Amino acid sequence: MFRKLLMIIAVTMMTACAGNAGNMTSGPTEKSKKLNVVVTTSFLEDMVNVLAGDKVDTQLIIPAGEDPHTYEAKPEDNTKLQNADLVLYHGLHFEGKMIELLEAINAVSVSQNFDESKVGRMEEDGETVIDPHFWFDIDLYKQATKEAAKALQEKLPDLKDEIEENLQAYLKKLDELDTYNREQLNMIPADRRILITPHDAFNYFSRRYDITVKAPQGVSTDAELSNSDMAETAAYIVEHQIKAIFAETTxxxxxxxxxxxxxxxKGFDVTVVAGEGKELFSDSLAPKGQAGDTYIDMYRHNVDLIVSNLK
Structure with a gap:
């Protein structure tokens, strides 16, 4: 109770001092002379870089490689949010431990205008939960990118045309990525198109590319992982003679x-695809300077890794 009270007080103070982080100013702060954009994840950091590049100052809350499902805001994160001209986050409860804080400052969710029929839902422990991993559906990722572009254009009207030009060029690259993914994944025989991962992060990927996915843990890594879940998944692997299962970076x-x-x-040998450069990206891009540090590179890495181990 005491911890919750402290958080409420902190949020109230931030809101009073900083105003509306989503609409704090009409443009860049005088101190930085650039729009100060705070993003929750490496996906959004890459997105803002594609759209606005060095025309804005972008600050990341959740470091690349860390788990957004379980990340809790630190005091320095509160300072970043307080000083932001614009805050972007995923939504769909991806940043589960930060959602109250983000909603309290009216941060902009890039998924806020998704068609509800396109948002994945799953049954877990008798409850329906929303799947937040929308970036594995390229159409939804394109829509999220448009939402980010709109938010940036509202703050930077002088750069509206430049941001739009960057957006349209990027959308074409995403279409090319989608084509590449389909061509590569079609190389996997029908009876081997089964992806086993640690948690249920790949259901949008499954829906888009007709790949069966299964995981011992639910859509959030914060969900309980039981021995029965592991046993059920192991039985499934043995039954379908799946030769490779995949680790994730987070x-x-x-x-x-x-x-x-x-x-x-159970008498069946399976290979664990793991180790540096051999893990799937699910909830984060790679740290800057490493392979997979952009959305497009991340997706190509995942597809190449899956194809090479399942075909």
Whole structure:
């Protein structure tokens, strides 16, 4: 109760001092002379860089490689949010531990205008939960990019045409990425188009490219992972003779090793695809300067890794 009270006080003070972070000013602060944009994840950092480049100052809250599902705002994050001209976040409860804070300052959710029929939902423990991993549906990612562009254009009217030009060029690149993904994934035989990952982050990917996905944990890494979930997944792997399962960059690889041992106990050997450069990106891009540090590079990496191990 005391911790919750402190958070409410902090949010109230931030709101009073900083005003509306989504609509704090009509443009850049005088101090920086550039629009100060704060984003929650590396996906959005890349998105803003594509749209506005060095015309804005972009600050990241959740470091690349960390898990947004479980990340809790630190005091320095509150300072970033307080000084922001614009705050962008995913929405759909992706930033689960920060959602009250983000909503309190009226940050802009890039998923706020999604068609509800396109938003994934799953049954977990008798409840319906929203799947926040929309970026694996390229059409939804394009819409999110348009939403970010609109927010930037409202803050930077003098750069409206430039941002629009960058947006249209990027949308074409995303279409090219979609074509590449389909061509590569079609190389996997029908009976091998099954992707096993640590948590349910790839359902939009499944829907778009007709790949069956299964994971021992739900859409959030904050969800409980039981022994029965592991046993059920192991039984599925053995039944379908799946030769490779994949680790993720933001989850503990030991989880998949445990799954491998469960399969071995049933008399079936499966390969864990893991290690540096051999893990799937799910909830984060790579740190800057590493392979997979942009959305397009991340997606191509994932597709290439999946195809090379399942075909």
């Amino acid at each position: 989850t503990d690889p030991a989880r998949m090793e445990k799954l491998k041992e469960s399969c071995k106990a």
